[in-house]
Amino acid sequence: MSALLTTLALLFTLIYTVTSSCTPSDLAALLAFKSSLNEPYLGIFNTWSGTNCCSNWYGISCDPTTGRVADINLRGESEDPIFEKAGRSGYMTGSINPSLCKLDRLSTLILADWKGVSGEIPGCVASLSNLRILDLIGNQISGKIPANIGNLQRLTVLNLADNGLTGEIPASLTALANMKHLDLSSNKLTGQLPADFGNLKMLSRALLSKNQLSGAIPNSISGMYRLADLDLSVNKISGSVPGWLGSMRVLSTLNLDSNMISGQLPASLLSSTGLGILNLSRNAIEGNIPDAFGPKSYFMALDLSYNNLKGPIPGSLSSAAYVGHLDLSHNHLCGTIPVGTPFDHLEASSFSFNDCLCGNPLKTC
């Protein structure tokens, strides 16, 4: 009997969500959201008509039990037939209407790669307490990241890359304890990384390249046990490279290139068994390259070019398990290039513009 009731209830829910219109407030919010945007080439908003926003509205999906709008998923680069038919990628202008914030059950907001959406992120977005994914990559969004973004306690993905955001990273951002993926690359963000950045304990990718971030790398990052990818390249980061970066458990990609980093190169980075990509190019790192490579060093890419490194190339580098791409050019290195498997496939350009390096693939000593 109860099985029958459950079945009936499920059936009813199904029929309800398929046939009923969405709530008047969700409908009004979506229509206001649409009215502030203009997508001239694909016609995706032509599907946004009638009162049943939960079925057949392009990019919209609803929670089957509540019938409330749960996801807005609009990507300007997609394999969807609507794109194939138009034979082009998407383009959209306009801005994000604050009426969006009336969709208080929203869990996904993706308005990505439309190239032309501008204006600011409405501050009220921080009140969407069910939001898990906020992805606005690849537009022309300006202004600041909402100060109270840290209210979004369920957020797992925050992707605001490739926009024109200004101001500092809001202090509240580090309260996003569930965040796994943070991408703020290619904006105009200034100021320092929050000292308590390491509070983002679930974060596995921190992509912050191509901004104007300054200050040192916060020590709290050493406690981010899930961090696999840290990209702070092309900023104004100063201070030295912390040695603890070489002992972070899952860190495999570390890009600190094109900054103002000084001090010496920590041995721990070279002996690390996990780091596969290390780019420290275009900084002011000085001193010798530590003789710390070992049979577990496995670098897909190791780029130390354009620094002030001096002394010889350490012999231990020839004991590394693998070095795919090596760039030691534009330093002040001197001495004989070691012999061994990691060097067999390397070209002269890996070693050029140093003070007095010699031996294969450069001229004999």
Ligand SMILES: *[C@@H]1O[C@H](CO)[C@@H](O)[C@H](O)[C@H]1NC(C)=O
């Ligand atoms: C390292 O960074 C520099 C400067 O930002 C860049 O030109 C270079 O291609 C990067 N190296 C690798 C191996 O990706």
